[in-house]
Amino acid sequence: MELIAKEMEIKIGKKEIVKNISILVKKQQFVGLIGPNGCGKSTLLKSIYKSLVPHKGTVFLDDLNILKTSEKKVSQRLGVVGQFNEMNFDLTVQQMVMLGRTPHKKMLESDKQEDFAIVEEALTRTNLLDYKDRSFLSLSGGEKQRVILARTIAQQPKFMILDEPTNHLDIRYQIEILECVKELNIGVLAALHDLEMAAHYCDYLYAIKNGAVYAHGTPEQVLTSETIEALYQIKCQTFINPVTNGLGFAYGI
Numbered sequence: 530m531e532l533i534a535k536e537m538e539i540k541i542g543k544k545e546i547v548k549n550i551s552i553l554v555k556k557q558q559f560v561g562l563i564g565p566n567g568c569g570k571s572t573l574l575k576s577i578y579k580s581l582v583p584h585k586g587t588v589f590l591d592d593l594n595i596l597k598t599s600e601k602k603v604s605q606r607l608g609v610v611g612q613f614n615e616m617n618f619d620l621t622v623q624q625m626v627m628l629g630r631t632p633h634k635k636m637l638e639s640d641k642q643e644d645f646a647i648v649e650e651a652l653t654r655t656n657l658l659d660y661k662d663r664s665f666l667s668l669s670g671g672e673k674q675r676v677i678l679a680r681t682i683a684q685q686p687k688f689m690i691l692d693e694p695t696n697h698l699d700i701r702y703q704i705e706i707l708e709c710v711k712e713l714n715i716g717v718l719a720a721l722h723d724l725e726m727a728a729h730y731c732d733y734l735y736a737i738k739n740g741a742v743y744a745h746g747t748p749e750q751v752l753t754s755e756t757i758e759a760l761y762q763i764k765c766q767t768f769i770n771p772v773t774n775g776l777g778f779a780y781g782i
């Protein structure tokens with residue numbers, strides 16, 4: 530599915546947080562949002578996945594007008610892995626992941642064999658099979674993050690929004706999560722902080738500064754020393770990482 534968010538404007542109180550941003554994610558593309566803390570990435574994503582009402586703008590997933598469609602219908606197509614996943618009540622990991630099936634069920638419909646099979650597959654993809662019966666609240670931050678991804682995979686979305694999905698994760702799991710998402714072969718819009726990961730996994734990038742698009746293009750076009758220095762107010766040198774053959778970055782103040 531293709532996502533088009535057009536001319537998005539978001540104000541919180543009197544402050545303009547997002548200023549006329551347009552984003553295009555073509556079919557099966559992995560598109561990244563980068564930019565410094567507080568530049569507006571999460572706010573923009575929240576307005577795209579209906580957690581926040583934008584002041585202006587439209588969001589279409591193919592021909593589905595997201596902002597004018599019911600939550601349930603949107604959830605059948607759009608999955609979200611957010612930044613904070615705190616919950617007050619406890620469920621097992623399997624029950625948590627089963628919640629991903631909710632948008633596909635009628636009210637009070639019980640879990641079918643097919644739902645259990647989908648949950649099992651999501652647990653396998655995220656390496657969580659051994660955690661199936663553990664209590665969600667007893668998990669570490671990184672383990673919880675993987676459960677949330679598994680729940681989103683069980684939702685079988687056609688498009689995924691990720692807000693710093695590798696928060697809390699050690700390097701191995703950062704790679705595993707992004708690999709896992711990439712393997713789904715669906716459109717993805719993800720806010721990422723790690724520029725090497727963004728260079729490696731993204732087909733296209735939008736660099737956000739002060740609530741507006743500062744630069745956009747392929748990772749090679751966007752991740753230049755000049756753009757990174759302007760975005761983050763640091764010194765930066767780019768190089769070809771001899772191990773990964775991808776873009777590498779050396780930073781200083």
Ligand SMILES: Nc1ncnc2c1ncn2[C@@H]1O[C@H](COP(=O)(O)OP(=O)(O)OP(=O)(O)O)[C@@H](O)[C@H]1O
Pocket residue numbers: 541546564565566567568569570571572573
């Ligand atoms: N509910 C709110 N009330 C007031 N200001 C808010 C609110 N939500 C967000 N903001 C402000 O909007 C700006 C953008 O925040 P946002 O979380 O979108 O940034 P971000 O780019 O995702 O940052 P980070 O990389 O730190 O997650 C920040 O200055 C933040 O303080």
